[in-house]
Amino acid sequence: MELEVFKYRRDLKRTIEAIKREKLTIGFIGGSITDSRGRNRWPEPVTAWFVDKFPNVKIIIENAAIGGTGSELGVFRVKRDIIERNCDLIFVEFAVNDNDLPKEKTMRTREGLLRKLLASGKSDLVLTYTFCMEMYEEMINSKVPSTINEFEILANHYDISSVWMGLYALDEVMRGLIRMEEWVPDGLHPDLRGSYSYGQSIIKFLEKKLVTKAKISMSNLEYIIPRSYNENNWEKSYLLPLSKVKLKGPWTIRRCTTIQWMDQILDTSVSGAELSFLFNGRGLVLGFDFGKKSADFEYLLDDGEWVKIRWDCPDWCGNYGWYRVLYIGDDFDNIEHKFELKVINSSRGTNFRLAMIGVVL
Template structure:
């Protein structure tokens, strides 16, 4: 098998139709490799190239990449962070952070995220794949790692183009154009040189797309293909219909505050307490429920029960790299309930983990899952 860095399926045409004075809004979503805060990740050279190519066009960027998050959380925040902000061309990067997720679950979450983005036929979406060391043996044998094969099948179904940035960087290493430590100094996160390699692969893709010529009939055919795919999802239980419960609809007992979280813009507001024994409850509709937290070593743990059943205690790992707070972490409490209305009750507790150093309970999101 010969692996391909670039897979040109559905065309990317929107940027090249922009006229002077108009605005093009780019969207990026993924994990730490896409996160805009370091200011050297691959969206930076890609954005710079687009700015250069479109003089007189106003370029807006919505970088919704958040470290240590996957397509499950991505699908729950797609509306607020990408769709409601008017993104027109969106790059989706989750092959690394979804790698250890169950195959069925990650298929549902990624497909749900893509379907939310594709619901607007004018929005163009490109999948991009970075690199984790677990992919090495597959790639050195010219094989697709299972997650790449799975995500390529989803891309094929929806006619979405893709760029295998990790394969492009590995090829540069194999040809002696870049040292491994220049690519991945810590084994996972590229800095300037590695990010530039990733960005270059996307730039080459976009340059080819700009030169790509489609007849009106071919363009219409691609739109029809997308519409057909939207009518027939690969997994009917994908997370397209995943939605949020408003924090203002939560019932509380004890000292709680609904607070604007200025330090973490993706979370916006948290319903929070530091009181052991404080309780909350809410209703949700669907087959499952997920909670998103501002999480860290000073975070509380909690116990919960669904529909009046047995109490269960959440025990979350706190890796060494985690700070006192600042990780937008998702806890999925249920996935396979009978579809319908359900109740969830939660009580704040102090965790038993040796590095649970506080009782801060900061709830930023409640997702009801299809």
């Protein structure tokens, strides 16, 4: 089977309209491969191309990518970080960070994310697939890694174009145009040359869809969202305000200063501090400002048993600043539940910072 870099599906009508209005807002959501903080990832050459190609258009960039996060977190923050920014064109990159996770779970989280984006009715979507070394053997043997194949199932169902950036770069490697260590020195994160290659694949896609494409009809921008592929997707997910949490012990609710994507955190440094809350739904996900100094904890859901969470801590992790997610589950009865949590002793540290309570209906 011959693998394809470009899958051209729907036209980028909203993007074309925005360019005509001379104001274009471009959104990016994904993991560290797309993260803008170093100004050295693939969104940079793509942005430069837009600025150069359309000099009379005001280009606004909303890069909401966060390293070490996947669609499980993205589905909860996409409203605040992307949809409410009124993006005309959105690139979604979660194939790598969702890799090795259970298929049923990621099909639910990804579809929920895409349905939220499509429901806004404001944007063109493009799915982008990057690379990690676990994909190498399959790709050189002309096989599609499962994480990408699963995204393509949704892309076909919702008629969303996609660009396999990782395949584009691997082809350059196989042709001797770039060395592997120039592309992904650590097997995952592209260097400047690798990011440029990823960006070039997007630019070639855009050249065809925006510049060289024959005139298209702009008479109907309405898009009717198809029926769900997976009825258990996370489209109906919401954030429970931290103000709804009952606290026992020395806690503060404070503005988060370590991660820009967090507004507030529930903060304590005392072992034995407790919190509890009620929620209506069938699933629960918690988000933390995590680091090497973070405390462990235990939790209780309804009348179940206490579950201890003793975090692993990779060498690359700092003392804080990783937006880390804990999946509690999403197959509960869709009724009111009670969640309780206690901070416990940890040889690593005492900081406990809860930033997100995500509920799935």
